[in-house]
């Protein structure tokens with residue numbers, strides 16, 4: 594049988610997306626097939642630009658096309674499969690809310706580094722610091738004291754740092770000014786952050802929520818479609834109980850839980866590298882099992898992580914090859930995978 598683009602497509606129907614368990618053609622991932630003689634050029638649109646399985650997909654494509662006897666197979670990847678739903682913030686494909694039950698478990702640190710790790714995987718990312726009571730992202734990104742500007746349509750422009758867009762309440766009010774938020778004002782402020790900001794085109798808008806299960810969580814879910822929530826906890830029993838409450842809150846407002854990140858899993862000694870499980874072991878994984886959610890990974894407790902946050906350069910940027918950055922990269926890939934599963938499997942296809 595002569596070579597044709599149809600035959601190539603037929604062969605691609607046998608290649609499954611490993612996470613989604615459906616073939617590339619039915620998922621709408623085959624963007625372009627260009628056959629010139631015995632060479633073929635393919636554009637594969639990934640369901641998420643931070644797809645951890647590119648390598649495997651490419652290998653499976655090559656295997657499926659081998660019987661056609663092509664001389665050359667070129668595979669390019671894009672990040673543009675259209676999600677089967679329209680999202681209400683213009684240009685923003687996914688809103689991912691990061692929550693914790695208890696304060697001080699490192700939620701903001703995890704949100705910042707996850708956002709940066711997603712961006713390093715090739716995604717366009719924004720970070721909204723919705724921790725209105727104690728905004729810390731401006732400091733974490735070295736953006737303290739910078740004022741926000743507006744565009745020609747009078748929309749707020751987020752600040753840029755390390756390749757992502759960051760918006761924090763800390764850039765709207767003078768440092769040290771006490772903030773008293775009452776329900777309606779808080780709701781209005783969050784609404785403004787979501788609707789009157791020129792976020793541009795984003796694959797992910799990561800929202801750093803205040804700790805606990807309060808008004809902001811509720812407002813966020815009312816104001817926009819949240820694709821999913823991430824729960825940050827330490828392995829400690831008390832933190833786990835509160836984390837479960839944060840998860841319950843997501844369920845109440847119908848936000849699917851994408852996964853659990855365990856922070857401060859074990860202290861890594863900066864001298865000998867020996868791990869010490871200061872807050873216990875395995876709690877995050879157990880919580881994920883209980884919630885029937887994905888365990889996104891463990892982030893160690895290290896001096897370098899604490900210092901990098903205080904210095905205004907998160908560890909994923911400061912030491913991209915270090916153990917901490919690797920842990921965040923893995924968690925970001927798991928998160929991206931969880932999000933494509935829930936976008937393309939849980940929701941009906943368009």
Ligand SMILES: Nc1ncnc2c1ncn2[C@@H]1O[C@H](COP(=O)(O)OP(=O)(O)OP(=O)(O)O)[C@@H](O)[C@H]1O
Nearest residue numbers: 696697698699700701702804893894895898899902
């Ligand atoms: N894995 C870690 N290793 C070392 N230090 C960490 C780690 N995670 C967070 N920290 C440090 O712990 C402190 C609290 O972290 P962070 O502000 O991220 O917590 P939070 O849960 O967002 O707090 P809040 O409840 O105030 O919003 C910070 O000084 C941060 O640098």
